[in-house]
Amino acid sequence: MEKTARKVDAGPVEDFTVKIGKEVLIGDLKLAVFRLAEDEFHTIKNECPHKKGPLTEGMISGEHVFCPLHNWKIDITDGQVEEPDEGCVQTFKTEIIDNNVYITV
Amino acid sequence: MKKLVLIGNGMAGIRTIEEIIKREPEQYEITIFGSEPYPNYNRILLSLVLQGDSKVDDIVLNDYDWYKNYGIVLHSGDEVTKVDTENQLVYSSEGKEVPYDKLIFATGSNPFMLPIDGADKEGVIAFRDIKDCETMISTSKSYKKAAVIGGGLLGLEAARGLLNLDMEVDVIHIQDYLMERQLDEPAADMLKKELEDQGMNFLMGKETVKIRGKNRVSSLLFKDGSSIKADLIVMAIGIKPNIALAKEAGLEVERAIVVDDYMQTSAPNVYAVGECVQHRGMVYGLVAPLYEQGKVLAEHITSQTPEQTAGYEGTLLYTQLKVSGVDVFSAGEFVDKEDTKAIRVHDEFEGIYKKVVVRDNKVIGSVLFGDTSDSPRLLDMMKSEQDISEMNKVSILPSEQERGTGESPVVAMAESETICGCNGVCKGDITDAVKTKELSSVQEVTQVTNAGRSCGGCKPLVSDLLEHTLGEEFNKADQKQPMCGCTDHTHEEVQAEIKEKHLTLVREVMNVLEWENKEGCSSCRPAINYYINMVHPLEAEDDANSRFINERVHANIQNDGTFSVVPRMYGGVTNPDELRKIANVADKYNVKMVKVTGGQRLDLLGVNKEDLPGMWEELGMPSGHAYGKAVRTVKTCVGQDFCRFGTQDSIQMGIDIEKKFQGVQTPHKVKMGVSACPRNCAESMIKDIGIVGLQGAWEMYVGGNGGIDLRQGELLCTVETDQEVLDMISAYMQYYRESARYLERTSHWIERLGLEHVKAVVVDDKKRQAELIERMETTLSTFNEPWEQIIQDGKIKQDYYEVKVTS
Ligand SMILES: Cc1cc2nc3c(=O)[nH]c(=O)nc-3n(C[C@H](O)[C@H](O)[C@H](O)COP(=O)(O)OP(=O)(O)OC[C@H]3O[C@@H](n4cnc5c(N)ncnc54)[C@H](O)[C@@H]3O)c2cc1C
Ligand code: SF4
Ligand code: FES
Numbered sequence: 001m002e003k004t005a006r007k008v009d010a011g012p013v014e015d016f017t018v019k020i021g022k023e024v025l026i027g028d029l030k031l032a033v034f035r036l037a038e039d040e041f042h043t044i045k046n047e048c049p050h051k052k053g054p055l056t057e058g059m060i061s062g063e064h065v066f067c068p069l070h071n072w073k074i075d076i077t078d079g080q081v082e083e084p085d086e087g088c089v090q091t092f093k094t095e096i097i098d099n100n101v102y103i104t105v
Numbered sequence: 106m107k108k109l110v111l112i113g114n115g116m117a118g119i120r121t122i123e124e125i126i127k128r129e130p131e132q133y134e135i136t137i138f139g140s141e142p143y144p145n146y147n148r149i150l151l152s153l154v155l156q157g158d159s160k161v162d163d164i165v166l167n168d169y170d171w172y173k174n175y176g177i178v179l180h181s182g183d184e185v186t187k188v189d190t191e192n193q194l195v196y197s198s199e200g201k202e203v204p205y206d207k208l209i210f211a212t213g214s215n216p217f218m219l220p221i222d223g224a225d226k227e228g229v230i231a232f233r234d235i236k237d238c239e240t241m242i243s244t245s246k247s248y249k250k251a252a253v254i255g256g257g258l259l260g261l262e263a264a265r266g267l268l269n270l271d272m273e274v275d276v277i278h279i280q281d282y283l284m285e286r287q288l289d290e291p292a293a294d295m296l297k298k299e300l301e302d303q304g305m306n307f308l309m310g311k312e313t314v315k316i317r318g319k320n321r322v323s324s325l326l327f328k329d330g331s332s333i334k335a336d337l338i339v340m341a342i343g344i345k346p347n348i349a350l351a352k353e354a355g356l357e358v359e360r361a362i363v364v365d366d367y368m369q370t371s372a373p374n375v376y377a378v379g380e381c382v383q384h385r386g387m388v389y390g391l392v393a394p395l396y397e398q399g400k401v402l403a404e405h406i407t408s409q410t411p412e413q414t415a416g417y418e419g420t421l422l423y424t425q426l427k428v429s430g431v432d433v434f435s436a437g438e439f440v441d442k443e444d445t446k447a448i449r450v451h452d453e454f455e456g457i458y459k460k461v462v463v464r465d466n467k468v469i470g471s472v473l474f475g476d477t478s479d480s481p482r483l484l485d486m487m488k489s490e491q492d493i494s495e496m497n498k499v500s501i502l503p504s505e506q507e508r509g510t511g512e513s514p515v516v517a518m519a520e521s522e523t524i525c526g527c528n529g530v531c532k533g534d535i536t537d538a539v540k541t542k543e544l545s546s547v548q549e550v551t552q553v554t555n556a557g558r559s560c561g562g563c564k565p566l567v568s569d570l571l572e573h574t575l576g577e578e579f580n581k582a583d584q585k586q587p588m589c590g591c592t593d594h595t596h597e598e599v600q601a602e603i604k605e606k607h608l609t610l611v612r613e614v615m616n617v618l619e620w621e622n623k624e625g626c627s628s629c630r631p632a633i634n635y636y637i638n639m640v641h642p643l644e645a646e647d648d649a650n651s652r653f654i655n656e657r658v659h660a661n662i663q664n665d666g667t668f669s670v671v672p673r674m675y676g677g678v679t680n681p682d683e684l685r686k687i688a689n690v691a692d693k694y695n696v697k698m699v700k701v702t703g704g705q706r707l708d709l710l711g712v713n714k715e716d717l718p719g720m721w722e723e724l725g726m727p728s729g730h731a732y733g734k735a736v737r738t739v740k741t742c743v744g745q746d747f748c749r750f751g752t753q754d755s756i757q758m759g760i761d762i763e764k765k766f767q768g769v770q771t772p773h774k775v776k777m778g779v780s781a782c783p784r785n786c787a788e789s790m791i792k793d794i795g796i797v798g799l800q801g802a803w804e805m806y807v808g809g810n811g812g813i814d815l816r817q818g819e820l821l822c823t824v825e826t827d828q829e830v831l832d833m834i835s836a837y838m839q840y841y842r843e844s845a846r847y848l849e850r851t852s853h854w855i856e857r858l859g860l861e862h863v864k865a866v867v868v869d870d871k872k873r874q875a876e877l878i879e880r881m882e883t884t885l886s887t888f889n890e891p892w893e894q895i896i897q898d899g900k901i902k903q904d905y906y907e908v909k910v911t912s
Contacts, residue, residue: 008911017904019650024909033909054666057654057714059631062624068654068662071627 010101016041021056021065026105031092032056033101034076036063042076043094043103049087106134109406110195110205112185112350114139116148116559117379117395118211119167124403126175132407135177136203138195141234142182144169149392149527149560154238155266161235166558188354190372207406210351210362210370210377214344214390219254223316229338232263241337245270248336252276252325254313256283258426260341261300265429267339268304275333276300277308277325287424287435291451292458292474299431299456308333346381346388361388366416368402378402385419392527392559394420421488425480425526425562431456432562434477437470437487438462445469448498459502466494468501478514478566481522481532513569524566527559532570539574547571589629591615591622596846600636609641611648627653632847635734638770639842642884649905655732658905659891660717663710667697668717670709672726673767676741676759676779677705683726690723702731704738704776718902721892728892730768734848736775736838739763740788744781744798753798755781758827762796765831766838768888769881772845772854775838790818793851794834799823803830807837807863808855816852819860822868836867836874839881 010024016035023046024031032046032055046055053069060066063077073082079089093104109125111118114137122135139145145167153164162168172179180197187196188208195203216231218224228248230240241263244251251267253260256278267274282293283300297307308327315326316338326332346361357363357371361383368376368384378398380390389395401417408414423436439462441447450459457475461468461483468486473479479502486493486501493501515524520533538544538553547568551557557564587593592615594602599618608614611633615625625633630651638645649657660668672687687707691699697711706729712720721728730737739762742748744755759779769775778787781798789795791811795818797804802823809818821837824830840863845854855863866873895901 010909010911015903015909020904022909024911026911051664052666054662057658057662057666059627059653060650061622061626061630064624066627069664073626 005104007102007104010103013039013041013096013099013101016101019060021058021060023054023056024103026103029105030054031103031105032065033094033103034060034065036060036076039096041094041096041101043092044074044076044079045090045092047089048072048074049081049089050085055089107132107206108204109133109135109207109209110203111135111137111209111211112188112195113211113213113379113381114141114143114145114179114181115211115213115379116145116166116392117213117399118209119145120396121209121211121378121399121402122177123167124400125407128403129407130175133207135175136205137172137177137179138183138185138197139179139181140184141236143235144172144179144181146235147559148234151232151235151238152262152266152269154235155241156269185350188350188375190354190356190375193374206374208375209402210356210375210381211379212347212350212381214380215347216340217343217345218340219313219342221313221315223318223322224340226316226318226322227320228318228322228336229316229340232259232266232339232341233344237339238266241267241270241339244337245272249273250275250335251337251339252333252335253339253341254325255341255343256280256307256309257286257341257343258284258424258428259343260339261296261305261428263339263341264300264305265303267337272337273306274304275306275308275335277311277313277327279310279312281310283307284428284433287433287472288474289439289441289460289472292433292460292472295456295458295474296428296431296433300429303429344380344390346383348381351377351381359383366401366418367405367411367414368398368417376402376406384417387419389420389422391422391424393529394422396528421484423480423484423526425477426560432473432475432477434471434473434480434483436480436484437468438464439470439472448501450502461501463493466492468493477562480526481518481524481566482514484526485519485522513566513573515566515570516573524570525554525556525559525563527563528555530554530556535567535570536574539571544571545575588632589626591625591629592618592620594618596632596636599633600640603633603636603640607641609637609644610646611637611651625651631656635770635772635847639884642887656734658714658717659728659732659895660712660714661732665711667711668714669731670712670717670720670724671702671706671729671731672724673729673763674706674726675763676739676756678741678756678760679706686724686726690720693723694720702738703740704729704731705740706731706738715906715908718892718895718906722896726892727890728768733768733770734773735771736763736766736769736777738776740776740778740792742780742786744779748781748786750784751781751798752800753781753803755779755787755796755798758796758798758803758830759787761827762831762834765885766834768891769838769842769884771838771842772847773850775841775851777834791815792818794837796830801825803827805830805833805837808852808860810850810852812850814852819855821860821864832874832878833867835881836877837863839877839884840867842884843877843880 008026016022018035022033024033030046031043033043035041048067050072053067055065057068058065064073065076072085079091081087095102147164147166150164184198185195186198193205216233230237251272252275253264254277256276264274264276282290283297312328314328316322317324322338324332324334348358351362352358362377362381363383364377370377379395404414405411425434445462445464448461460472462470467490471483518532521531523531534554544550550567557567588596614633634648634651654662694716696709700708702708739759741756741759745751775793777794778789778792779796780787780789789797791809795806795809802825804823805821806818807821810816
């Protein structure tokens with residue numbers, strides 16, 4: 001099993017719309033990439049800890065995304081679920097190098 | 106003008122000033138000193154400030170503008186340090202020197218601090234003012250464990266506040282049960298259980314003897330040798346009247362400043378009100394008696410014949426409070442004695458306990474827990490010393506009967522019975538005000554009568570009374586209800602501002618209306634987006650990020666993250682060609698299920714998001730808007746073409762309606778039905794708009810609902826021609842679009858407004874009807890078939906539908 005971290009090129013920044021989530025598949029891994037501002041990108045696992053709702057389809061408010069299935073509120077920057085609900089989503093380091101988005105998985 | 110100086114900018118002092126201004130706004134030039142750097146605020150609600158979402162502003166009773174408006178000079182944050190009663194002068198810590206003709210002491214109390222070893226350490230505080238709250242808030246950010254000494258009202262309020270700040274809270278009480286001065290043991294036990302459920306931990310029968318720690322507290326030692334850890338200690342064991350200044354000024358003081366029945370102290374022209382006062386041997390610590398004192402004093406010093414005004418005679422002590430969301434009432438002698446008997450109700454299921462203590466056939470005391478609605482009645486009986494030997498239990502505790510009938514106890518109350526204990530407002534005061542001043546909300550009642558302005562415990566009763574007094578006109582939903590937690594504005598206010606200020610962007614609306622949560626949430630943003638589109642159909646810029654996923658991608662999300670596709674079939678009519686296309690697409694895209702919907706069309710379930718645009722293109726059918734807050738389907742019966750009972754062409758009518766109104770955005774989904782006779786095969790009676798054909802006429806039913814709240818439609822009107830049907834739907838639906846709150850179904854909306862009102866607007870008022878139709882036409886002119894639009898627009902396809910696959 002591969003365990004080492006690696007940087008994956010997810011394509012040019014223009015492919016991501018500000019404040020609309022985008023699903024990125026890396027092998028079997030489903031990721032939700034959020035572009036919050038021109039140069040602010042965050043990546044979390046595309047699966048709500050509640051009932052696996054696809055977080056890319058959620059409504060984004062500030063640094064939070066509301067799960068499209070049951071409205072759980074999740075912090076995009078650290079993956080924490082807002083109270084009163086509980087849980088957290090795995091986060092992935094995301095950076096921009098030469099206008100391309102790189103995710104470390 | 107004569108000069109009036111008030112020392113103490115607190116609850117009793119300012120109420121006295123309010124009473125003075127109410128009587129004689131011009132008689133005095135008023136100067137107020139207050140040591141706290143705030144305008145007058147509601148001390149009772151301090152624990153709200155600890156809830157995090159409430160700010161000091163929320164508990165302010167008189168803001169700075171109030172002082173300004175009445176020409177009052179306020180020196181806040183400036184303490185009076187000396188009073189010269191000979192020359193009638195006061196001196197302040199900032200060096201002010203102010204002469205007076207009349208002086209009022211309203212210096213309140215100081216918290217009582219246990220004089221034990223370590224009580225001076227950092228991290229030991231009281232719970233009395235905003236400063237204490239600020240200390241608690243900042244402590245909670247770096248420390249976890251709090252201990253409250255004192256299981257009385259104050260201690261429990263403090264403990265509740267600390268829980269809200271996410272601290273672990275131990276409450277230490279020296280007695281074996283809580284609030285022993287207000288409650289008997291069974292009630293105290295119920296309270297304890299409730300608070301334990303809320304997360305408090307109790308140490309009963311413990312006497313604190315020492316506080317340990319280096320600079321800051323670290324633990325508490327009890328007399329029995331045990332100890333607990335604590336990073337913050339709140340002492341809430343009592344208060345002592347703040348009389349140092351009065352004493353120094355040479356006023357007669359005992360436990361507190363001694364006053365006569367006119368609140369006059371031993372010095373001429375010097376008065377006192379509030380917790381710093383001792384009257385006929387009594388010192389009070391609740392606002393109700395203090396406000397009575399203020400009234401008496403105001404009457405006295407504004408009157409031309411002060412000797413003839415009524416004096417203060419003391420107040421029957423009782424407590425009505427909310428401890429951590431539990432209603433508690435206690436009055437008089439509530440402990441059983443040899444010569445007393447008691448009526449008891451103890452309902453452990455409902456968490457209700459009531460005890461009425463009787464001596465010589467008279468009510469002398471009572472404890473109510475969980476349901477305090479009988480308190481006005483009981484107090485009245487105590488005050489009037491009514492003989493109850495002829496009364497049965499139900500007339501002593503009327504709510505016991507009413508709990509069955511659901512009628513509010515206010516209905517049975519006499520006009521003279523008190524509703525708001527804190528402010529001494531009786532039922533008659535409120536009903537009068539509601540009628541003569543045309544009040545329609547609890548807020549307005551509070552503004553005008555003061556009822557509910559202090560502890561707030563009586564608000565449910567005020568609301569019931571308002572409802573009862575207004576009868577038909579009252580509507581709970583009309584009470585000012587903010588749109589969501591992000592703002593104080595109501596739906597109506599937001600809509601009005603969008604119109605007035607011509608706002609066309611969601612962000613702009615939140616900015617202009619000063620949204621507290623700047624980014625909004627998943628409740629308010631879709632609502633704002635809807636209102637913008639509705640008010641300015643031609644200029645609105647739709648905000649994709651303020652739409653639920655369903656409306657953003659024009660398909661219904663399912664529980665596994667796939668989507669469903671429902672193509673439109675006007676009037677529920679299809680043909681072999683369409684069916685073949687659907688079958689082919691279903692095969693090609695591995696659709697998991699094809700289902701006939703309740704709205705007479707086909708639902709293709711289990712589609713991946715990326716496949717949506719491709720499927721639509723191959724189907725070549727318009728969107729059925731099955732996902733939208735919009736006009737969905739028009740269900741039809743077969744009607745006159747085939748049915749032997751049919752009197753009208755229901756199918757054609759349905760198709761015409763659906764073609765005209767398809768996809769119009771509405772506050773919530775709108776479903777319609779057209780049946781060609783009253784047998785109603787299209788279920789017209791449970792549709793938002795249901796059309797029923799008669800010989801030569803159409804009936805239009807509205808407000809039906811087949812969903813959670815089953816509701817039968819009501820007849821709006823009967824018209825003759827097909828064109829009239831379309832016009833009436835236009836006017837009706839436009840009125841719904843304009844006056845319903847976002848996410849309010851037509852059934853709820855029409856109940857709120859009333860059928861008669863809606864009829865008057867859309868049917869009877871021909872001018873408004875024409876305007877509504879015109880605005881609907883404008884909206885209809887902006888319709889774009891969404892699937893087609895997406896198929897054509899590569900950018901949308903890429904942004905919203907494509908998934909990135911990397912390796
Ligand atoms: C947490 C809490 C909960 C409570 N709950 C309830 C309840 O549910 N029901 C109820 O009836 N009561 C309740 N009370 C009690 C109620 O708040 C008091 O009875 C009331 O505030 C007393 O009013 P007052 O004007 O006498 O004193 P205060 O409101 O304390 O006002 C006195 C003011 O005078 C100022 N002052 C003192 N000395 C000077 C000076 N030399 N110069 C200038 N300013 C000075 C003080 O700083 C203070 O601001 C509660 C109190 C607290 C703390
Ligand atoms: S509603 Fe009347 S006309 Fe329509 S199908 Fe039923 S019976 Fe026939
Ligand atoms: S799956 Fe996310 S809220 Fe239910």
